[in-house]
Amino acid sequence: MQLTVFNGSPKLGKSNTELMVNGFLGGFEKTPGNGSRVFKLNQLKSVQEAISIIEDSEDILLAFPLYSYSMPAGVKELIEELEPLCGKCGNKKIGFLVQFGFREAIHARALEKYLEKVTTLLNGEYLGTIIKGGCDGLAKELNSSHTKKVLNGISDIGRVFGETGKFSRDLLDQYSKPETQTMLSRMIMKSFVKLANKYYWGAELKNNGVFEESYAQPYKSD
Amino acid sequence: MKVLILNGNPKAENESFEDYIQKLVLELKKNGHNTTVLNLKEMEINRCIGCYSCWLKTPGRCIFNDDGPTILREYLKADFVLFASPIIMGFISSLLKSVQERCLPLVLPFLYVKNDRMQHISRYEKYPAIALLLDHSEDYDQISAKIIEKVFRSSNSRKFLFTKTMNNGPEEVAYAINSI
Numbered sequence: 081m082q083l084t085v086f087n088g089s090p091k092l093g094k095s096n097t098e099l100m101v102n103g104f105l106g107g108f109e110k111t112p113g114n115g116s117r118v119f120k121l122n123q124l125k126s127v128q129e130a131i132s133i134i135e136d137s138e139d140i141l142l143a144f145p146l147y148s149y150s151m152p153a154g155v156k157e158l159i160e161e162l163e164p165l166c167g168k169c170g171n172k173k174i175g176f177l178v179q180f181g182f183r184e185a186i187h188a189r190a191l192e193k194y195l196e197k198v199t200t201l202l203n204g205e206y207l208g209t210i211i212k213g214g215c216d217g218l219a220k221e222l223n224s225s226h227t228k229k230v231l232n233g234i235s236d237i238g239r240v241f242g243e244t245g246k247f248s249r250d251l252l253d254q255y256s257k258p259e260t261q262t263m264l265s266r267m268i269m270k271s272f273v274k275l276a277n278k279y280y281w282g283a284e285l286k287n288n289g290v291f292e293e294s295y296a297q298p299y300k301s302d
Numbered sequence: 303m304k305v306l307i308l309n310g311n312p313k314a315e316n317e318s319f320e321d322y323i324q325k326l327v328l329e330l331k332k333n334g335h336n337t338t339v340l341n342l343k344e345m346e347i348n349r350c351i352g353c354y355s356c357w358l359k360t361p362g363r364c365i366f367n368d369d370g371p372t373i374l375r376e377y378l379k380a381d382f383v384l385f386a387s388p389i390i391m392g393f394i395s396s397l398l399k400s401v402q403e404r405c406l407p408l409v410l411p412f413l414y415v416k417n418d419r420m421q422h423i424s425r426y427e428k429y430p431a432i433a434l435l436l437d438h439s440e441d442y443d444q445i446s447a448k449i450i451e452k453v454f455r456s457s458n459s460r461k462f463l464f465t466k467t468m469n470n471g472p473e474e475v476a477y478a479i480n481s482i
Contacts, residue, residue: 194449296425299371
């Protein structure tokens with residue numbers, strides 16, 4: 081199987097989406113004969129170039145970070161330009177990968193419904209959406225046990241896709257957990273976010289010499 | 303009440319959308335609202351590149367020196383903001399989506415747990431109530447409208463009030479705004 085991957089991260093440099101895509105492909109390419117080509121959406125000459133690549137592809141993965149609870153605007157623009165292909169993608173299988181910082185999968189569930197709907201509009205086969213929260217800082221902490229667990233999980237999803245041509249619903253459900261915080265986990269998460277605020281975000285603000293301005297309100301009218 | 307309409311129609315040739323917005327503005331002014339319309343297609347709006355500068359390097363301030371800060375200042379001044387967009391491929395326009403993303407400086411990077419999920423802490427004490435106005439073209443269907451509304455309801459810094467479509471007359475939408 082030859083898989084076409086679009087990385088829709090708007091970031092200019094390395095991104096968590098890129099790391100996740102590489103993890104997925106590491107599993108996918110374990111099956112002999114499988115290959116891939118990856119395109120960074122914001123490095124293509126135009127959206128039309130992406131459309132031409134999609135027209136020439138049968139198996140497609142569109143990966144991106146969650147921005148304001150849906151796809152980044154650049155990914156939405158790509159979807160808008162796909163309008164002429166509505167009902168004409170019967171030969172295509174399309175899957176999605178969405179990663180973000182919040183831990184809970186529920187933040188991406190409305191988007192998941194949208195992605196399934198778009199695939200239906202195109203008359204493509206919807207493979208599913210890989211949803212993973214808790215991904216902030218993955219690229220900065222490559223050797224942490226959390227990063228390894230996230231990457232091993234997506235590699236497994238890629239491996240099974242490489243073998244069967246389908247996303248395993250069981251693996252997707254397992255991988256996206258937690259859906260929300262339970263009564264018990266809320267207590268743990270409250271402690272976790274306090275630590276994250278102080279030692280992750282707070283430390284970055286201190287490193288940048290702007291900790292005192294953390295709560296600045298520059299757009300407030302006088 | 304100070305009302306801000308963010309007109310996310312990307313195509314000037316979509317005249318029915320523009321006509322509707324003009325009629326709505328007349329109704330709102332007739333009802334005494336201080337109404338501002340920002341026609342986003344006429345503004346310079348870069349897309350968020352996820353650099354987190356607005357959180358970590360220049361807190362509260364976006365690195366882009368375009369019309370984004372003007373939009374955010376108007377947003378914070380308003381009592382009510384109407385996000386208006388045609389439905390294109392089942393969702394709001396990428397133009398309006400760009401503005402939604404550029405609202406990132408309005409929250410802090412810091413997190414808290416609200417009910418069963420994480421959220422970002424608000425940067426400002428007060429935010430406007432918001433609502434959606436979608437067109438009723440052939441791309442409209444209830445499932446799309448519900449998905450869009452759910453996305454807008456997800457943000458903790460906004461008080462989401464309603465979704466109306468252009469199937470509702472401008473008087474009806476103005477009435478809903480009067481009732482706030």
